[in-house]
Structure formats: C-alpha cells, structure tokens
Amino acid sequence: xxxxxxxxxxxxxxxxNIGRDAVQEVNWVALTIFILLxxxxxxxxxxxxxxxxxxxxxxxxWGLGGRRFGTVITWFLIGGDxxxxxxxxxxxxxxxxxxxxxxxxxxxxxMIYPILFLVFPRLWHVCHKHQYITAADFVRGxxxxxxxxLATAITGIVATLPYIALQLVGLQVVxxxxxxGGTGYAADVPLVIxxxxxxxxxxxxxxxxxxSIAIVKDLLIYITAFAxxxxxxxxxxxxxxxxxxxxxxxxxxxxxxxxxxGAYGIYATLALGSALALFLYPHxxxxxxxxxxxxxxxxxxxxxxGYSFMLGLLALVGFFAIATGVSGLPEFVDGFKSFGNSFxxxxxxxxxxxxxxxxxxxxxIGIGALVPAAIMxxxxxxxxxxxxxxxxxxxxxxxxxxxxxxKWVSLIVKFGALAFIVFVPQQYAIYLQLLGGIWIIQTVPxxxxxxxxxxxxxxxxxxxxxxxxxxxxxxxIAANLxxxxxxxxxxxxxxxYSALYTVILNLVVTIVLxxxxxxxxxxxxxxxxxxxxFA
Amino acid sequence: xxxxxxxxxxARSGWSxxxxxxxxxxxxxxxxSFYNRADPTWIGIPFFYWYQMLWVIIGAILTAIVYFATDA
Numbered sequence: 001x002x003x004x005x006x007x008x009x010x011x012x013x014x015x016x017n018i019g020r021d022a023v024q025e026v027n028w029v030a031l032t033i034f035i036l037l038x039x040x041x042x043x044x045x046x047x048x049x050x051x052x053x054x055x056x057x058x059x060x061x062w063g064l065g066g067r068r069f070g071t072v073i074t075w076f077l078i079g080g081d082x083x084x085x086x087x088x089x090x091x092x093x094x095x096x097x098x099x100x101x102x103x104x105x106x107x108x109x110x111m112i113y114p115i116l117f118l119v120f121p122r123l124w125h126v127c128h129k130h131q132y133i134t135a136a137d138f139v140r141g142x143x144x145x146x147x148x149x150l151a152t153a154i155t156g157i158v159a160t161l162p163y164i165a166l167q168l169v170g171l172q173v174v175x176x177x178x179x180x181g182g183t184g185y186a187a188d189v190p191l192v193i194x195x196x197x198x199x200x201x202x203x204x205x206x207x208x209x210x211x212s213i214a215i216v217k218d219l220l221i222y223i224t225a226f227a228x229x230x231x232x233x234x235x236x237x238x239x240x241x242x243x244x245x246x247x248x249x250x251x252x253x254x255x256x257x258x259x260x261x262g263a264y265g266i267y268a269t270l271a272l273g274s275a276l277a278l279f280l281y282p283h284x285x286x287x288x289x290x291x292x293x294x295x296x297x298x299x300x301x302x303x304x305x306g307y308s309f310m311l312g313l314l315a316l317v318g319f320f321a322i323a324t325g326v327s328g329l330p331e332f333v334d335g336f337k338s339f340g341n342s343f344x345x346x347x348x349x350x351x352x353x354x355x356x357x358x359x360x361x362x363x364x365i366g367i368g369a370l371v372p373a374a375i376m377x378x379x380x381x382x383x384x385x386x387x388x389x390x391x392x393x394x395x396x397x398x399x400x401x402x403x404x405x406x407k408w409v410s411l412i413v414k415f416g417a418l419a420f421i422v423f424v425p426q427q428y429a430i431y432l433q434l435l436g437g438i439w440i441i442q443t444v445p446x447x448x449x450x451x452x453x454x455x456x457x458x459x460x461x462x463x464x465x466x467x468x469x470x471x472x473x474x475x476x477i478a479a480n481l482x483x484x485x486x487x488x489x490x491x492x493x494x495x496x497y498s499a500l501y502t503v504i505l506n507l508v509v510t511i512v513l514x515x516x517x518x519x520x521x522x523x524x525x526x527x528x529x530x531x532x533x534f535a
Numbered sequence: 536x537x538x539x540x541x542x543x544x545x546a547r548s549g550w551s552x553x554x555x556x557x558x559x560x561x562x563x564x565x566x567x568s569f570y571n572r573a574d575p576t577w578i579g580i581p582f583f584y585w586y587q588m589l590w591v592i593i594g595a596i597l598t599a600i601v602y603f604a605t606d607a
Contacts, residue, residue: 100571106587107564110594114557117598240579252583253571264567271564295606302602305595312588 026179027350033359034178034366037220038194041213041367045201048208057400060133062206062407063382064290067128071296071303073211077375078287078300079307080214082278085170085369086163088221088314089342095318096344099250101263102315104270109308111275115448117301120279121294122451122533128289129532134379135285135447136387142450144524145458146391151465152443153387156282157380159436163281164376164417165429167369168195172421173339174362177346188422194370199414202374203407207290210374217371220364225310228361232320232352245323260493266484269496277441277499280448282379283372294535314345321348373414381409434483435476438499442468445503445510451533454526460513468506472498553604560594 052068054061069077087105094102123138132138135156140149168191175190201209236242243251256262278284291297326332326347335343349361385406390397397405420429446461475485475498485498564587573581 100583103584103587106591110560110564110587110590113594113598114560117601118554118557238579240576243576243579243581251581252573253567255571264571267567268565272561298602298606302595302599305591305598308591309588312584312591316584 027355027358029355030359030362031178031180033356034174034363037216037360037363037367038197041216041370042197042201044212044216045197045209046204048201048212049205051208051212056206057403059382059385059399059403059406060131062403063378063385064133064286065207065211067290068292069211069290069296070292071299073215074287074291074296075300075303075306076214076218077211077290078284079304080210080218080368080371081283081287081375082304082372083221083307083311083368084167084372085365086166087311088365088368089170089173089345091311091315092318092321092345093341093343095250095315096321097318097341099246100253101267102318103312104267104274105315106308106312107268107271108274108278109305109311111272112278113301113305115275116279116288116304117298119448119451120288121297123285123447124288124291124294124297125534126451126528126532130528133289134282134383134386135280135443136383139443139446139450140387140391141527142454143446143456143458143461144526145462148446148458148462148465149387149391151462152446153383155439155443155465155469156280156285156383159440160282160376160380161413161417162420162429162432162436163283164373164380164414165420166433167373167376168418168421169342169426169429171366171369173342173346174365176335176338177343177350177362178358185422191422192418194366195414195418198370198374199411202377202410202414206407207286207375207378210371210378211290213367213374214371217364217367220360221368222310224361224364225313227357228317228320228349228352229313232317232324232348235352236320236323242319242323246319247322250322259491260495262495265494265496269500270484273441273497273500273503274437276444276448276503277437280440280443282383283376286375286379286382317345317348320352321345324348324351326351373417377410377413377417378406380413381406384409431481434481435473438472438476438483438502439469441499441503442472442506445507455514456510457514457517458524459517459521460510463513464506464508464510467509468502471505472502475502551601551605553601556597556601559597560590563590563593 049056052066054066054068056062060067091102091105123135126132126141127138130137130141132141134153136149136153139152140146143149171194172191180190181187233239233242253263253267256264279288288297291300321327321344326344327336329347329351332343332347332350335347339346345365346362349358353361385402389405390402394401442465445456445464449456476483479485479498483497483499484495485501487494487496487501570583570586572583575582577585
C-alpha cells in the first residue's frame, strides 16, 4: 500500500548506500527483544506448514493456503499484507517531510473497501469455481486470450518486485535504529539473515507461514500504534501543542491558484488512483483468493478499516516527530543522515519510549516487512508458474512439478529483491515501485471490470493496456520521475496521479476498439458463465 | 472460522440500492476543498485530520450496513 507516498519524498535525502556509516551505540535491550520475537515468528513460520494441513505439493495448497482462511484469519492476512512495513515508515516520513499530502493514504484506504466489497467477492467466486489462483488465470478464462493473460501476469510480477525490495527498507531502518551497523556490505548482513529465514519458511510452508505470522505482527503493530498515539501526546502536552509546532505550510494542503486544481487535484487523484490499483496487486489477489468464502471477503470490507484507522494514527506520528524535534537531536544525526526522513519514526520511538518497548515496536515493523514480502513472492511465483511457465513452456506439468516450480520461483524473486536493495541505490526501487502502481492499474478493464462484463474484446483490452503502460511511463518520465503529471487542457492545469489519467485513456481506447475488433475477427469463447460469479 | 459455503441466496448477483451508500464515502473523500481547513479543531487536532479519520469509521459502518442489508 501507499506506492505513491513518496510523491514528494522521492527526492528526499536518501543516500545511495544507506546504513553504511551509522556510528550509534548498539541498543542491546531493544536488540534482544527484537531477536527473540524474530525467533518466535521463525518457529511459527515453520510449524505453520502443519496448520490446517494440506498437501503442499498442490499449488493451491502451497500458494493459497488451500483457500481455507475464514473471516478472522483473512483479516489478519490481508491487513498484514496491505499495511506493510514500508507503509509504516514511508507515510509518517512523508508527513514529517512534506506534511498534509501524506494523509492522502487515509481517503485512499476509505475508498478501497467499497471496491473490495463490490468487485472482489465476484472474483473470489469465479476463481473458486474454476480453480483459478491468479488474476491472470481469470483473464485467460474470461477473455480466452493467452497473450492478454500474459500481459496481466507480467504486469503483476513487474509491479511486485520493487515492492518486495522496498519492504527491506523498513527492515534496514529499524536495524539501523538499534545501532546495528557496519561498513560496506557488512552492514547488510542482518538484512541477509532475516531474508534467508523468510525464504526458508516461505519455501517450506507457503502462504500458511505469512498468515500465521501476520497474527503476531498485527497484534504488535496495534499495540505499538496505540501506545505511541496515547503516550507521545501526553508527553508533549496534548495534540494542540503538537500541531502548533507543525509549520503552517505542512499543516494543510496549499490552496490552488487560478486555472488549476493544484494540490487538491493531486490529493484526490492520488487517493482514487491508488484505491483502484491496490486490489489488483498480485499479493492483494492472493490474500483475497485464500479466503474460504465470498462472505469472508465481504465481511472484511467492513472490518479492514480498523487498519486504515491505525494507518491514519501512524501518519500523525510524522507530526509527533516534528513536534519533538528529533531531527535536531545529536544522537539521531547519523540516523537521519543515513536514512533521510524514513528515520523519523524510529527516532521518535527511541526518543519517547524505554528500550524494551522500542524492541517490540521495531520488531513489529521488521516482521511487518517479512509478512508482505512473503506473500508478494508467493503471488509472483503463482503468476510465473501458472501464466508463463505452464502456458508457454511446459503445458502439462504434474501437480508436484507445478508446486515445486512455484517454490523455486519464490526463492528467486526474493533473492532478486535482496540483491536489488543491496547493490542498487534505493531510489531506483522507489521509482520502480511508483511506476508499478501506474502499470498495475492498467489491468482495471480486464480484471476489475472483467468480473462484471465480458463486453470488451480481448485484443482491444490488450491494446488499451499497452497504450496505458506507454502513456503512464511517459508521463512519469515527463513529470521528472514523479507520479503526478500536470495535465493541461485548454487554459487549465490538472496536476494529478498519472495512473488515474492513463487508465481512463486505456479504457477509452478499449471501448473504441472493441466494436472494430469484434467486426473484424469475432470474439473468443468465455469459459465462465454468469452463475459462476456469486454463491 | 470456516464460513458455511454456497448455502445462502441473495441479491448479490445483481444490483442493490443499498450500494448507493458507498457513494457517500467517495464524495466525502474526494471533496478536498471542503475539508482542507484547520477549524473546527477537536482535542487540538485540526479539522483536516479528524474529519478524514472520522470517515474511516463512518465508511466501515456504512459497509457493515450494506453487508447486513444485502447478505442476510
């Protein structure tokens, strides 16, 4: 979630080799608690293989937990999946650095749940009926075009990879916050250890591992969020005092000038575009399809806002960090130098809480990185295995070959992400993740509208997708590698989220071309019928 | 925790007027010029912030209402 949070923070002072020069002392109490909690979830991750036991040589058992998760587990799983460590670091960091714009994450998460309620139970039903395990499987069945399915699968994989890489940033920041560092690549050793553990239990237990760990992680995150929102305002003498210390330019959005929708347009389009894109991400689809019923999905549309509320509270933590003045304190100079604004949250915790609680809070964020990273790698593995390998390379794998392939791909994906974060400047991962949001939204017509209508022609969808991808990428570059494009029409300027602009273009192209292609080539067979879409 | 499956029948294959309740969440979220203001504050929190947090709760309630109205 919150791929666009770095809309303005993208140019924040992230150094290329973060975490290399921290000279802060090691916080042993926090580190011990952090490690103990990590050991706990490691054990949990491995024994999860036996939870609601299924044959892990079947892809839907390994990659969807056998579709056995009820309302409560689904709540933890999707919550742990969408509200990631990166979110908990990046949203407050953006509030700390850029102010009110960071709060777009809140209307964004308000709008996702009507979409979840209306669209995704239908997707769940049709996927359950036909044993689909990815959105691309659904597109293949619905529109009968394997190239369109391939485009959907590749979009999903490409959008997911930088997202996995960014989860590691959350982990790096808290490890650095505990004073664990080193020089050169030695600084990355703790990260590598955490990732090897993650890779091992994901390989062994599949989706059951992050589902069980998500319960621990989410409880820790809730404890942390409520503690910080109660304790820090008391320390600082109330919310009034805190907001009084926030500079007026950061407190509210800038009022737009004449002939432009200004910051209001950016805020609204970021929220709406992000909301449309969110559930199209492979890890979101995986979380939804792992539910045991459409009811579980629908109930969660009403229950998941609990996480949104917490996210809003955490966004305020960016302001707490401004009010406490942590960035000016000598003990945090190195942290801010290494991690930029992302250090705002760890610094606030270190400043305001005893070490043992810092250990809990940092573990919550660190584990919060592993849960979505696991689900994302499983989702990417499912896509590769089903929609690329099986479709184009080995058409008749045995069940065991198929699940084995997915396990290997999940490893490759994770170590690819790890290599990316260790060897490539973090800023590139941020750019790619922002682009990923613009790309994934281009599957709205075939997936999100596809569960409601088969009207679109498959080739028209594919061309619309391509136009959207190209236009979105061009806008991102033209806007100096930011997701907000200043769309000029007549004498007016509408700065806004390019994902939203280009998906509209995509849809227009698809609608115009559909009758043309239907007239020329007829249409493919739909493997699904109307009754497949509801109970 | 396993819900009974496929044993309920409802209107969810088609349209329900209850879905119009969702429109409120979109209007409330997208009408930025309405809520981009500091006053009135609530326990020291500017309107911009508490308004949006309040809508998280209202949105959840509206979704629950739609759930019970269409799924029962």
